[in-house]
Amino acid sequence: MNVDDTTLRALAASLKFRQMRQEVINSNIANAETPGYKSKSVEFEAALARAVDVDHDGVMTAEDEKHYKLHTGGFSSLEPEIVESSNGVVSDDGNTVDMENEMASMAENKVMYDASVQLLNKKLALMKYAIINEK
Amino acid sequence: MDLLTSLKISASGLQAQKKRMEAINSNIANAQVTRTAEGGAYRPKEVVFGSEPARDSFAEILEGEMDEKAQTVHVTEVESSNRPPVLKYEPNHPDADEKGYVAYPDINVMVEMANMISASRSYEANITALNTTKQMAMKDLEIGR
Numbered sequence: 001m002n003v004d005d006t007t008l009r010a011l012a013a014s015l016k017f018r019q020m021r022q023e024v025i026n027s028n029i030a031n032a033e034t035p036g037y038k039s040k041s042v043e044f045e046a047a048l049a050r051a052v053d054v055d056h057d058g059v060m061t062a063e064d065e066k067h068y069k070l071h072t073g074g075f076s077s078l079e080p081e082i083v084e085s086s087n088g089v090v091s092d093d094g095n096t097v098d099m100e101n102e103m104a105s106m107a108e109n110k111v112m113y114d115a116s117v118q119l120l121n122k123k124l125a126l127m128k129y130a131i132i133n134e135k
Numbered sequence: 136m137d138l139l140t141s142l143k144i145s146a147s148g149l150q151a152q153k154k155r156m157e158a159i160n161s162n163i164a165n166a167q168v169t170r171t172a173e174g175g176a177y178r179p180k181e182v183v184f185g186s187e188p189a190r191d192s193f194a195e196i197l198e199g200e201m202d203e204k205a206q207t208v209h210v211t212e213v214e215s216s217n218r219p220p221v222l223k224y225e226p227n228h229p230d231a232d233e234k235g236y237v238a239y240p241d242i243n244v245m246v247e248m249a250n251m252i253s254a255s256r257s258y259e260a261n262i263t264a265l266n267t268t269k270q271m272a273m274k275d276l277e278i279g280r
Contacts, residue, residue, distance in 0.1 A: 019137060027206045031186045035183075117277060
C-alpha cells in the first residue's frame with residue numbers, strides 16, 4: 001500500500017482549504033458593518049477536482065516534451081482562489097456582506113469539514129487494519 | 136491560514152460590537168442630560184468601524200495571500216456627534232438660557248434601540264462563527280483516533 005496516496009492528499013487539501021474558507025467567512029461576518037468592506041470567498045472545488053482527476057479524463061496530451069502538461073493531478077501547486085464576491089448586495093456605505101449567505105456557507109463548510117475528517121479517519125483505520133492483520 | 140486566526144477574527148468582531156453597544160447605552164442613559172463636564176448638553180457618541188489584516192507578525196505575513204484577505208474589525212474612533220442640541224422652552228429649568236430655552240441632546244431613543252438590536256444580532260452572528268470554528272478545531276483532535 002502506498003502511504004502517500006491520492007485519497008489522503010486530497011482529504012488533507014480539502015481540510016486545509018476549508019479552514020481557509022472558515023477564516024474568510026469569519027472575516028466577512030466580523031466586518032459585516034465596516035464601511036467599504038468587500039465580501040470575499042475562497043474557491044477551490046474546481047482546482048481540487050482537477051488535482052484528484054486520477055483517471056486523467058481532463059488531461060491535455062503534449063506532443064512535444066517541451067510542452068507543459070496540464071491537469072496531471074498535482075497537489076503541490078494547488079492554491080485556492082480568494083475572490084471578492086458580492087451577492088448583489090451593496091449597502092449605502094459600500095459594504096457587500098450578505099449575512100444570511102455567510103451563515104449558510106459557514107454551516108455548509110462545517111458539515112463538509114466534519115465529513116472530510118470522518119473520511120480521513122476511515123482511511124486511516126483501513127490502513128491500520130491492513131498493517132495489524134498481516135499474518 | 137488556521138483556525139486560531141479565525142477565532143481571533145471572530146473575537147475582534149465581538150469586541151467591536153461590544154464597544155458599539157457601550158456607546159449606544161451611553162446615549163440612551165444620557166438622553167436627557169443637560170449639564171456635562173465639558174459644558175452644555177451631552178453629545179451623542181458614534182462609533183466608527185474599520186478593518187485591518189488579521190496577521191501582524193512578519194512570519195505570519197510571509198505565509199502568503201491570505202494575509203490581505205482575512206481581516207479583523209476594530210473600532211477606529213468613538214466620535215462625539217456634532218448634531219446641534221434640541222432647544223426646549225422650560226423657563227424654570229436651572230440650565231435654561233436667558234430666553235428660557237434648555238438645550239437637550241439630539242438623541243432619538245427609538246433609533247438608539249434599533250441600533251442596539253442590530254449590534255446584538257451582529258454579536259450573536261460572531262458568537263455562532265466562533266462556536267463553529269471551535270467545533271472544527273475540536274474535530275481536528277479526532278483525526279487518527
